[in-house]
Amino acid sequence: MSDAPTLDYERRFRRSGARLLAGIDEVGRGALAGPVSVGIAVVDLQRQKLLADVRDSKLLKVADRERLVPVVRDWSVASAVGHASANEIDELGIIGALRLAGNRAWCAVLAAGVRPEVVLLDGSHNWLSPDLQPSLFDEAPADPGCDAPVHTLVKADMQCLSVAAASILAKVERDRMMSELHIEYPGYGWDENKGYGTAAHKEALRAAGPTPYHRVSWQLL
Template identity: 70%
Template sequence: MAPAALRSKTKAAGKPTSKAKPKAVLQFPTLDFERSFLSSGARLLAGVDEVGRGALAGPVSVGIAVVNLEDHELLEGVRDSKLLKPEDRDRLEPLVREWALASAVGHASSEEIDRIGIIAALRLAGTRAWFEILAGGVTPDVVLLDGSHNWLSPEVQASLFDPAPGGLGCDAPVHTRVKADMSCLSVAAASVLAKVARDRIMVDLHSEAPAYGWNVNKGYATPSHRDVIRLQGPSAYHRTSWHLTGPGDD
């Protein structure tokens, strides 16, 4: 039997040593997934993303960035807009517009959200951006939409005997991809465009109703924003069909 000291040394030698965790590698989106559509004959792809869907005030905004799948180069520094500092988004926004073959941002107001609901308002904002792209002489072959729900295509007719939808929506094939804004450069670029455009709208609206702090919270449901709504009530730019002060308070 080995001496106690030797047994102790042997046990210690066999103990696994702790290793420092490797640093996370910053992954930037690419056009790899977008280029998979080349095999189906697509050449022009429109990346689409929305911002403001969960806000209490202001519009919902939809950005579109069109790329040529055959020869578009990458744009350094672009990521999902939520992962970028405001100053970086502002710096990148004109670069994205120059980089994209075509780009646009459409909006649906808080009044429209209250009147038709958030999904229809997303479709309305997306349609406005889509028609702006078409008006510029660019017709994408395919659309890549962030998320799992296709809110951009026209509403499906209930039956062949019902009238067609009222001209809203994108008439190109729409493909959805969860977290596309994290991995697909066209969608990340669209998110930057939409975020910058909507933030500027909220800063402008702040001058009309400074108490709500929209220059900081951009209309989202921060505790201080809800507190002001409780004290002063909603403004003309709030989505009054929503639970503005929190569940159970209104």
């Protein structure tokens, strides 16, 4: 197993006076079908302790991810997962859909009475900060979206515990959604490929065409 992520990087933000930090990660960005999902795990930089066994979700077995979800939720000050559907990806593009899913998760954290002061986002591009176009939301949120400073870090899910925790929440919730959609459309193998472009998934697309859960604006084949 890889080295355990820590809170060392997150704790640097204490120098600027921050206490509540939201680690954020996404899953499903490159899939052909299903939603894109964004997880948030909020940590208290003054009090939070390390959490054993948590790694980037891609490094964990299915059973370990499932087992760690309640552990992560109990450990976090607050947590949430937001989703944007395939239709919303087609309408907004993947960056707009990531922003929509992320801000849905953000609003859920705010609804729980927690307001993070800083965000740590996996990757090199800040796709989270709200676009001022109201069309990004299909419902009118009580909050316009993430208004905290956003810091990006490549491979944050590998080294930062808050982001690794968020990745587990997003991965497990999205995988469960894809398994449920597999029951409706069993021919595409979503219980196994989770909507990604495997050879079997593409062969099913050639034979039967796309479903309402495919991202039809994409080059599927």
